[in-house]
Amino acid sequence: MARGFFVSFEGVDGSGKTTQILRTEAWLRANGVEPVMTRQPGGTAVGDRIRALLLDSRTEGLDAKAELAMMFADRAQSIVEVIRPAIEAERVVLCDRFTDSTEAYQGGGRGLGAELVRAMHGLVCGELMPDVTVLLLPSMEVALRRARRRNEHTTGASEGRFEAEQDAFFERVHAAYRAIAEREPVRVVTIECEGNELAVHREVITKIEPRLRAAGVLR
Ligand code: TMP
Secondary structure (H helix, E strand, O other): OOOOEEEEEEEOOOOOHHHHHHHHHHHHHHOOOOOEEEEOOOOOHHHHHHHHHHHOOOOOOOOHHHHHHHHHHHHHHHHHHHHHHHHHOOOEEEEEOOHHHHHHHHHHHOOOOHHHHHHHHHHHHOOOOOOEEEEEOOOHHHHHHHHHHHHHHOOOOOOOOOOOOOHHHHHHHHHHHHHHHHHOOOOEEEEOOOOOHHHHHHHHHHHHHHHHHHOOOOO
């Protein structure tokens, strides 16, 4: 393999993203590639503590810009500890969420705007962006239904702060993801995932396999 390869997975809550990452990991392994798995927020010792604070529904009154800064604090740590070393070691990185999440949730959902998020990305992350981003985007209606169902199941759990948001918040997140996909159609592979898990998995592989081959990750 010529160099490392960075893949991020994105989507609204309840898009089936975690399942699809695990399936992609299994597929890579079956093809002889051992990926580095990580997620944001989280994935480092510091990041796990930031994640706990950000996602805990008992965290009250967090200012949108403070939330934005914490997402990037987590990301800075993840880049130094996990992503850059993995890329330099010529590994494939599968990252559950990256800056597109911040653009969608803090930029769109919280209304801070894409420009501020992208400026902050430049300051904290420099040029680093995923080689490919798999964006799982069910229709707004399906996404809201799934998010609500998850919300019911996670009531009282410590990770529900975002899932407890109102529909209008998720509509803004969804619209921001659409805008990213339209702006960067090469990096961002969008999958309108209404179908079953296996059908979505097949579509993910169909779309990313040629990229992995072109990069020399797969022979
Ligand atoms: P997860 O459950 O998919 O790991 O995502 C955690 C939550 O954090 C999810 O609701 C989206 C949110 N989030 C942001 O608001 N901004 C970000 O930059 C990231 C990475 C996640």
